[in-house]
Amino acid sequence: MSHHILEIDHLRHVYPDGTEALREVTFSVCHGESVAVIGANGAGKSTLLAHLNGHLLPHSGEVRIGHAPVDRSNLHEARRTVGMVFHDPDDQLFMPTVYEDVAFGPMNLGLTGVELQNCVAAALRRVDAEHLAGKAPYNLSAGEKRRVAIATVLSMSPDILVMDEPTNGLDPYARRQLIGLLKDFHHSKIVTSHDLDMVLEVCERTVVLSQGVVRADGPTLEIFRDEALLRECRLEKPLSMQGCPVCGK
């Protein structure tokens, strides 16, 4: 029927301590679309992402991937389809070397031998990190860790790439590099970030979360022009749209 690859339908999540992190979230993502999910600290962005690959299960409502709801029975399928890059790459790089880390997923999928090697090499090449293969994660710089984390996910050839604050802690050069990388991917992408300038460059569509509900959903530029909305959601225009602080425009 529809060509939606991901549908989030009246999603509600309550943490065991009673915090209602998501109350009523509904939106969907099409093939090849880049969507940003933005919102204040505590708006529920990370909670939302944790539902996409079934790490958290909804209290009510549903997440559907290619029309199949994500539940206990098809978790594996969902996890293959949705590649998740975490907030802190240290959480994601848990194997002794970069190579093994990138190979972890494909190996679990049953790849071996030359096939495995090719898959790992391809993933590392896409993030420009082939030279890091033999290194241990604790010897990498912040930007390198981030790129390797993306490679670990790419090696599973997911259909949707999900990233939680990918530019956090990167210096301007590494950030720029990462933005270039993201623009080149022809995946469906869902990105959360407080770096709205990055959002402006990478995502054509933006969903604004506020206290667990979707406050707005539309083309990125349109959203960023709505100052009242942004203010209400504890956001502000991307810095590059705020006018030059030097000349005051």
Place this chain on the structure above:
Amino acid sequence: MSHHILEIDHLRHVYPDGTEALREVTFSVCHGESVAVIGANGAGKSTLLAHLNGHLLPHSGEVRIGHAPVDRSNLHEARRTVGMVFHDPDDQLFMPTVYEDVAFGPMNLGLTGVELQNCVAAALRRVDAEHLAGKAPYNLSAGEKRRVAIATVLSMSPDILVMDEPTNGLDPYARRQLIGLLKDFHHSKIVTSHDLDMVLEVCERTVVLSQGVVRADGPTLEIFRDEALLRECRLEKPLSMQGCPVCGK
């Protein structure tokens, strides 16, 4: 003689594993000045800050606070004078409640009773966090944690406030709040960050570190206009100075 409050003099630091994180760093900070230290990932910013209160001691060179070199004999003095806000507020908040956390420093300095209460209340008031006093740190939002972390340091009335990437992980509103807060302090301030727009607003002077040496030191605006310098140091202009991505100016 001079009115410098902080002098960093040919500072060199080599980590035990042989990494030469600082090679030759010299600059000084006057009373009331706001200085930003910027540079790529791994340039040595955090290492430099760790010398200011004697957590790391120089291999050669010196750090002087009010003309007295920081060494083992006057660590206490240095730690009172220099208030350090860490990169990750979670590292800094370790007591069961916010009140106890803010009171921890002054109590160790010998304050008790009403005096202590006033001191804590004043510190919390300055960061707009009086209502959080009874909460546990792990229940705070990112922005709240950051503000409480600053309060824990302010309560010891330091002469110099040192902050490592204070806006990291904050949403735009909390970031804006923090910038307002920082502008209001009449402390000497030393701030490191990758958020160059914040630097532009908060600090009148900027020191650029690159691979452990000072590559430039001057008025913030001048530094940010020197594109060649910035590129060399893996930096770029603050986003707000880069021209509007919409209209392309």
Place this chain on the structure above:
Amino acid sequence: MHMADALLSPTVGAAMWAVSAGGVALGSARLCRERDDRLAPLMGVLGGFLFAAQMINFSIPGTGSSGHLTGGLLLAILLGPSAAFLTVASVLMIQAFFFADGGLLALGCNIFNLGMIPALLVYPLCYRRLIGSAPGRRREVAVTMFSALLAMQLGALCVVLETAASGISALPLDKFLLLMQPIHLVIGLVEGAVTLAVVSFLRKARPELLTRGSAPGAVPGRVVLASFLVCAVLVAGGLSRFASENPDGLEWSVAKVAGATSLSEHRTGLGGFLAALQKKTARFPEYQAVPAAVPGSASASATTAPQASTVAGKGSAVAGIVGTVVTVLLVTGAAFVLRRSNRAAVAPEA
């Protein structure tokens, strides 16, 4: 307190290795059966937490010294006995390989003393039994302190026994005990206080974390008891055999009871084999040097030449010293040659 290779005899080392390896195998099997795939990363990072915790100290009021957490009991409360045991064992293993804390042979002893005792013995058999389902504050304090103290005392006792049974150290058992037990009384008090405080903190912050260790089925009471019995038999067997082989090792307690009569009968297995080899070649067999033991073991010492120990001692001492010097020269020479040839081998590429 880490046991060290240099103080161990191979028999004691091997016996304790067997016990600890059994424990690790048992624990791993239990864990696999539990099928909780969350445990693997959790145990890993909690092991890291133990390291981190050891970097942080607190000052003990009035003493001028400082203490820190050892963690066996705390982990058992959080994770349950098997997982806690494996976590502590993994930490000890890293210490053995990288910091040479203890050593590879002593690893068995250390895993037993610091891991098995608190997690598999004290926790299920003392802590869990005494604490009940909904303990009051006073009961919790008492039980935690007692358990921590007990674990430390038992650990220290084992160190002493292992050292004594190995017979490398000449420190008399009673003196050693007098030295170790009071120190570990203090360490145990510290451990108990910290465990208690951290548990109270967690109870306030995330009470659900404390439910895992006490989950039904997490306390393998009978299995633990049975395996400890096996351990005890193994250890006792190993120790007693060794004691009879090497009366000097336990001379203060077993005195000369074992004497020469039992000497030749119990020599079996690795320890016996090596001990026999040792007798064949050793220059200063202790039963010759300790005059009281000479008459009893005359037959055993017949294989080695020296009758007048001083004369022979002098002769062999000179030979020993000269030989040592020559050996050191040879070893250094070998290293030098190896390094040269190595460099030569690499040079063409460079």
Place this chain on the structure above:
Amino acid sequence: MASVHGALLDLKRLDQLAAGDTAVHRLDPRAKVLATLVFIVCVVSFGRYELSALIPFFIFPVCLIAAGRLPAGYLAAKVALVAPFAIAVGICNPLFDRTVLVHLGTLDITGGWLSFASIVVRTALTVAAALTLTALTGFTSICRALVRLGMPKAFAMQLLFLYRYLFVLAEEGGRASRARELRSFGRKGSGLASYASLLGHLLLRTWQRAERMHMAMLARGYTGTFPAAQVGRFGAREVAFVLFWSALFIILRLYNGAELLGTLVTGYLP
């Protein structure tokens, strides 16, 4: 705190050494583990007064260090620093064992001193062997070797996780402890209350990290077991390595090499 911090740096350093590429580095880790075990058993099986017979055993670590081109000075310094417990216990020997065993001219050497020296040499030997093994092999490979020698997989997995997160958590702990240090002046404020609360926070964060890691692992198809590691080959070179060293150790165990040499030399020098 300093000691653990230093230990972690050592750990990184040893790990980097293991990345070397010499003939001994390339040997299958199992061969090195086996040879080291035989070595340690032989060394500790000597009687308590044995000294000269231990010396030839230095050939093993020394050869490996040379062949693996490891920094000898660094390893020697490490060996010198460790095992305070063994030394502390050993130093009691001269106090309790005063039987004179050897007369060297006018110098009487008691059994206690002899056995103390023996303990020191044993410590040096066993520690040097363990560190050399680690520096030549790397912890990950040692783990895998142990698995293939029979260590349970679940335990190996646990070791690998621990090894990976050691650095992350130690740094986290280090920063937290530093934050406390900065606001406590001298001994004030570094008592049990803040200590326990700090540990509690650290534990909470550790737990959260474990939850996130688990999420990351699940997302990549983790089903509770780790995929088998690539297989190394226990070939002729490995067999030769183990056999050669084991034979040498057993010979050195049976015959006091140093003394034989000494007799040879002194035999010619009347």
